Amino acid sequence: MRNVFAEEITRLGAIDQRLVLLSGDIGNRLFDRFKDGCPGRFLNCGIAEANMMGVAAGMALEGLRPVVYTIAPFTTTRCLEQIRVDACYNHAPVIIVGTGAGLSYAELGPTHHSCEDIAILRTLPGMTVFCPCDPVELRLGLKAALDHDGPVYIRLGKKGEPTLHARAPSLRLGEAITLRDGGEVCLIATGTLMAEVLRAADLLAEAGVKARVESFHTVKPLDEARLAELFAGCQVVAAIEEHSRIGGLGGAIAEWLAARPAPPRARLLSCAVDDVFPHQVGSQDWARRLFGLTAETIAGKVRDALAAAR
Amino acid sequence: MIAALKDRAALLRARIIETSHRTGTPHLASCLSCVDILTALYFEVLRLDPARPDLPGRDRFLLSKGHAAPALFQVLAMRGFYPESRLDTYGEDGGVFGEHPPAGGQVPGIEAATGSLGHGLPIGLGMALAARLAGRDNRVFVVLGDGECNEGSVWEAAMMAAAQRMDNLTIIVDYNKWQATGRSDEVLALAPLADKWRAFGWSAVEIDGHDMAAVVDALKRPPEAGRPTAIVAHTIKGRGVSFMEDDNNWHYRIPGKDEVLAARRELGVAP
Structure with missing residues (x-):
């Protein structure tokens, strides 16, 4: 990148x-x-x-x-x-x-x-x-x-991030891009963790859960129209980010939800970095594993949330 | 010319003091120490047209010690950027004339918001670099406080300006020897201030910041090629009113009615 x-x-x-x-x-x-x-x-x-x-x-x-x-x-x-x-x-x-x-x-x-x-x-x-x-x-x-x-x-990430968009989409700041269509579950992600999120969607598909995937490349301004659609149509909306749980994409969505007059249909699930400084060093993959930001862990959390919602 | 500038400076001081009394605006002494510098700049040095404050070729001015905005607002009105009557709204709820220069073109003649210290010089450096890139010959002038020179960002900008050989950039340090709660040479070791600027690669001169002829002379002198200019202006906080001079209580104190009258008498400005 x-x-x-x-x-x-x-x-x-x-x-x-x-x-x-x-x-x-x-x-x-x-x-x-x-x-x-x-x-x-x-x-x-x-x-x-x-x-x-x-x-x-x-x-x-x-x-x-x-x-x-x-x-x-x-x-x-x-x-x-x-x-x-x-x-x-x-x-x-x-x-x-x-x-x-x-x-x-x-x-x-x-x-x-x-x-x-x-x-x-x-x-x-x-x-x-x-x-x-x-x-x-x-x-x-x-x-x-x-x-x-x-x-x-x-x-930006660092170097060597894979290209995920097969074709160049039209991109406007503040407008999310749908990467995959799906049903009861939507994975919303921002930034370079997306490759892992797409793999999580693959794992969910193998387990019979068709997950929609959205790239919220712009965290501010938040695409509120897209959020309204997702929270009305899904059972679980997961906000996934390589950022602290405090105040990131998931936090922004929670703020948006809190200002709505009625409760949404979907529940919000946050997959993010914990509020700590890691005192060990390692590769980015290692650090992502430390905070459960791998395809396997994300898919597992989404399945648990979906089971609880049903 | 010098006599006329001195008369203007006296009138500005009287107006600043009266506005402080009427609106409860503090930092009076910090305003009074830089009035002569602002007067010389706006009435003798800066290339500008008050009717066209966005003219690309204008000289840029930034009041980096933004808490002296009450002085700047008066100078801009007197120079014709807006009618003096507009200052009747000073201190009103919902108005634009407060304690610091506002952003966003709300007050004609103000290039950028300042108020948090240590910001004006980097912004001014950016404007000087932009002028050079555009091939324009306008200059950039920035007034800093001596207390403000505590901020590390001032010295970051100083080093970059020297590295970039910005001879279109001039700063004037209003060296009034005080900051909010103490002597500026004691709070942090500021002296020798002119030598510091020289050591940072600037061409530096020291002047009496209340000697109008010296101020004009220093500001009009062509800059040394390839070096930014620092004018260290020795000033007195509260200058112009005997009972305010060098008394740091007037950093925050608001004058009463009798004090305004006494100040006017000393300044020779009829009520």
């Missing part, structure tokens, strides 16, 4: 002279083609994220489209106040890109995990939170973010 980001930003930069790429001293060589193709529009801002975000806001207020790139915790919580005031309050259309979503960098330890970013950023007025599930959604979302009049947070 990281390489696709570099490719796509290079392509878009050649077309759109407003695009400026700001890096927090990462991505050595990754952006060489951008630097060649867009002279003067790549800035290594050093290991100084608060300044980088303020600089981006200043540029955006001048009509440029700055894209800020570094590792997810450093482009979000490290400079949160600059995002809140300089970008959101000033309505400066900065594109904030965080690489290493969720547990992507599990081997680097909790300093480099990013399991709170969706929760924190989506509370900011005017912010859009976009978590592509695969390279296809990333390419489409990047273009949509450039066309959007407001700040957008793009939550």
